[in-house]
Amino acid sequence: MNLTKxxxxxxxxxxxxxxxxxxxxxxxxxxxxxxxxxxxxxxxxVPPEYAQKGHEEVSKQGLTVTTQERAKSAEELEEExxxxxxxxxxxxxxxxxxxxxxxxxxxFASEEDLKLAHQGRxxxxxxRIKHTEANIAxxxxxxxxxxxxxxRQERSGEKVSEATRKDILExxxxxxENRSFIEEREKEKLELSKHFDAELERFRRLKAQN
Numbered sequence: 001m002n003l004t005k006x007x008x009x010x011x012x013x014x015x016x017x018x019x020x021x022x023x024x025x026x027x028x029x030x031x032x033x034x035x036x037x038x039x040x041x042x043x044x045x046v047p048p049e050y051a052q053k054g055h056e057e058v059s060k061q062g063l064t065v066t067t068q069e070r071a072k073s074a075e076e077l078e079e080e081x082x083x084x085x086x087x088x089x090x091x092x093x094x095x096x097x098x099x100x101x102x103x104x105x106x107x108f109a110s111e112e113d114l115k116l117a118h119q120g121r122x123x124x125x126x127x128r129i130k131h132t133e134a135n136i137a138x139x140x141x142x143x144x145x146x147x148x149x150x151x152r153q154e155r156s157g158e159k160v161s162e163a164t165r166k167d168i169l170e171x172x173x174x175x176x177e178n179r180s181f182i183e184e185r186e187k188e189k190l191e192l193s194k195h196f197d198a199e200l201e202r203f204r205r206l207k208a209q210n
Contacts, residue, residue: 143168150165
């Protein structure tokens, strides 16, 4: 004979009430779980195959006392970990931005102060670039003299000396090095410009909030 879910539970709890007077029954905890067919079952011990799926502890009157949540899958635990790390990252970024905002407002009283500071940084880079360009001009002059010396040696039927060849290679290396330095400073100027634009916009927003 098949029993409905309600009938099955009624019979179970009736049996529990009949044996409730014994010490063993008083100490036992009634646990209810859902089986693989979606049917609610109850007993003193949760079957191993359902132990990780969660269950409830109920009173002799059939009221839920505590609930044991099902065990989370590896995928769910990983998802929670990633979400937690993302929240921590966002909180860290917010704290860093708040600190930068505080420094920005404490350093500059007006937009004009901010612009003057930016212009000063750019001017410092321009000075270094001009100094390097002057060094390149001197090196190129020395290179020209060395090349002429090498040509003179060849016209005289001599072999270009080892010292002359080394000097030519060394000066070429130094010229390339100085040109690379200028390229890096030009890139730095572009980054400064982007940073200034972003900083100025941020400064305006912060001032508007105050």
